[in-house]
Amino acid sequence: MKKFLLFVAALIALAVLLANLGPMILLGVSVWLLYVVFKQFTKSESTAGKIGWVILGLIILSVAVSNIYAVVGLAAAYAIYWIYKNWTSTKAEDTQVQSNDPFTNFEKQWAELNK
Template sequence: MKKFLLFIAGLVALTVLLANLGPMILLGVSVWLLYVVFKQFMKTDSTAGKIGWVVLGLIILSVAVSNIYAVLGLAAAYGLYLIYKSWTSKKESVVVESDDPFTNFERQWADLHK
């Protein structure tokens, strides 16, 4: 049952990721453009040039804010990663605790040296 629920959660996360792939790409491009505009703003010495770069930066910032749904796509990608990790994780063997102190000591010593 756990594998089935993980499969359904994976399908939902994949659907959300694919639905938000466009905004994710546009958000990445707009953040990169904001970086370029900031670098050009810092290089410019004239006041008119700085005003122009600020206006362009505000326009690009509005594009970036409009693609805020890309955060849902990033969360879905992280969810897919967690689902994949739990799907492929190996089952831990259950160790039966005994009253013998040397058995527990040897197990703990082996755990320390892994």
């Protein structure tokens, strides 16, 4: 039942991620453009050039703020990672079988000592 719920949660997170893929790309591009505008602003020596870069930066900032809900897509990507991590850890726990065989316990303890 736990794996089924993890699978359903992964499908929902994947749908949210795919729905927010466009805004995520636009947010990334706008953040990169803001970086470029800032670098050009610091290189500019004239006042008119600085004013122009500030105006362009404000326009790009408004695009970035309008796509800020793309953070939901980033949260969905993290949820998919977390689900994958839990899915693989539950498999590792299921395969470990407790045994009273002294040779198996010795090999397990030897492996722990070598880590």
